[in-house]
Amino acid sequence: MGKNRSWESHHKGLTHAFILEFASQDDLDYYLTEEKVHGKFSKLAKPLIEDSVVVDIVDGELFGGRAVHPRFKNENGGKGSVHEGSCHCESVRWVVRLEKAEHVLCHCLTCQKLGGGPYSCNQIITEEDLLLTEGEGNVGVYKYKGASGKNVECFFCKTCTSHVYHKQEVMPGRVIVRTLLLEGGGEMPATGEIFGEGRLGWVTELRDQIGNTS
Ligand SMILES: [Zn+2]
């Protein structure tokens, strides 16, 4: 750890730096999520630090993959499957864990208006099963009243307007994710639908599949 002493002007206002080396990803994950001294330091130092930059590298690995958040590890050991999502301009990226990789179609008028299509493809998951990994600062919020009269928050990419997720006051601790924006979304089956009364006459996907004639 030390103070910046460079005669160049590339420090972008940052004055101090420290480097930590870890023997393994597991050690780094432990340090970030469980290690008590680090947790206490982060809490106490936060009000004193104006800005910070964290870079996590593997020495010599120029084009390696992104590290997986501990919460989304053990894909096979844990429940369900992990999927990466991204908006159209790719400035916002996220990871979700789905119990089952499938779509639930929503035919409500709001989804039709917001998405400009006959229905939206979704799943309701717990907040812990969604993690924004990139571009959080580029996520805007559009608030509106849902059919229940309660508040709904729609989180979208400010650049390209893709919907990242929705949060409803009537479902605390849960979020609605757009499953078609996930990697492999095009191959997932549609297994359920809601607001079937709003289904447009020429939309036949699920009606034929599950024999719903309403
Ligand atoms: Zn975008």
Ligand SMILES: [Zn+2]
């Ligand atoms: Zn809807």
